[in-house]
Amino acid sequence: MFTKQELIEFCDNARKNYLDHISIDCVVFGFHEGQLRVLTLKMKNEESWYLPGGFMLKEEPIEMAANRILKERTGLDEIFLQQFQVFGDPNRSRPHRDMYKDILPASENWFTNRFLTIGYYALVDFVNVNPTPDNHSENCAWYDLTDLPDLKLDHALILKTALDTLRLQLNYQPIGYNLMPKEFTMPELQKLYETILDKKLDRRNFQRRMLGFGILNRSEEPRKGGAHKAPYLYSFDLENYQNALKEGLKGGW
Amino acid sequence: MFTKQELIEFCDNARKNYLDHISIDCVVFGFHEGQLRVLTLKMKNEESWYLPGGFMLKEEPIEMAANRILKERTGLDEIFLQQFQVFGDPNRSRPHRDMYKDILPASENWFTNRFLTIGYYALVDFVNVNPTPDNHSENCAWYDLTDLPDLKLDHALILKTALDTLRLQLNYQPIGYNLMPKEFTMPELQKLYETILDKKLDRRNFQRRMLGFGILNRSEEPRKGGAHKAPYLYSFDLENYQNALKEGLKGGW
DNA sequence: TACTATTGTGTTCAAAATACACCATATTAT
């Protein structure tokens, strides 16, 4: 929560640089060792959590804005973000209006204008990534999907919609490139799918189907040093992966 | 194209009523007897065609705005519109800026501000629908997809993206409810799929699969009066149809 | 050296998609 002084400065700056009425919110899913989590920010002086979001510069392309915002707010860079929906209920920012109504009149408070927010989502390996909060935020935290804090505004809805979209996407697009390390084992990749879908899959059928997509390369050398039998290492075939993103994995008709 | 006087009036009105920086454009696919077409508008005094689009009221929900805009500009009402993507290249409205740069300075011309446009698409039966142009438009026309006029701004991109989305959607969602008459024959429905996909399908396999989805009811009475054997009539089972929209037709994993 | 946990690689059975053939019916040409 802004103090009055901070708010006035923020609004002055925003009016100069940002496009009014449009914001971006990012749902960053993090995965590691069977854990699926979401990146959230806690605002200073406010007992509530938000998805990392922000505003667009007046002449900035949308995708660039999404990447910049995510980087500024969490330090995450070069993350593949996917646009999935615009949220624009006229009342979605009512909590902010209520919060600030006695501090600055609505007419002067750019921050509580109506905003449509463009939802983006991403998948990352949350140990390869080091979220660092920006000035407005007290803390970045990875929350387990089953144990979420109270998300402000419509951010719970945005999160749920992102998850639904991700699960649907799993059926016709490859995932994992931004999420798995360069080399990974088949059981590791399977764990990702199982975690997103919240469902057990058959080892052997998973492998056959996955290989059938033709987006994986198998290394000569299996992983060594672990306990038990040494598994093969796989990596994504970038060209085929990109192609599968465009074309879809298996046509229906 | 606006005259200077019209433009000034339009901008005055827009500033009062519309949300700045956001517009909506609709891709209305029309289908009839094997023809797939797109609804386009020709502006007065301008040799160019547009998708029907417009602006949001300051406190209007997005979906409501999309429906209102489509109705105002074409007369089409109660059409199921599906949001599919936001287009926001900073240069997308450059043609409009160039067009009006000598008529009204950009600082006074709300119309040439930067706009992000939210893309919606719909499918309708174009003989059940009677598009009537609004004041700004000289003409509404259904164009064949293979014979499109020059679409202004980024509207060709929006159309192409909508078509790609529609084709992809065909694989995991039912379509046709807004498009087919209440009762229709299986060959008629097949023709729709073939037209959208631009590909021939097997009659018998199509029917089996379609019925397998469980979203169709067969009437007792076959259609009469046509030449040749009387075909059965089908209608959509609304409840199952809606459910299939939400759940998808066949899960992958 | 046997035990255990994990991974690799089938094989079988069922379901679904594909390819293809035949019958039914309403109009039209003779």
Place this chain on the structure above:
DNA sequence: ATAATATGGTGTATTTTGAACACAATAGTA
């Protein structure tokens, strides 16, 4: 009337894909 024809309904064999399941291989450990 009757045959020709165009269109629509239904069935069947084959192939492909998906689901369920079992056994062999390997590295660490008791």
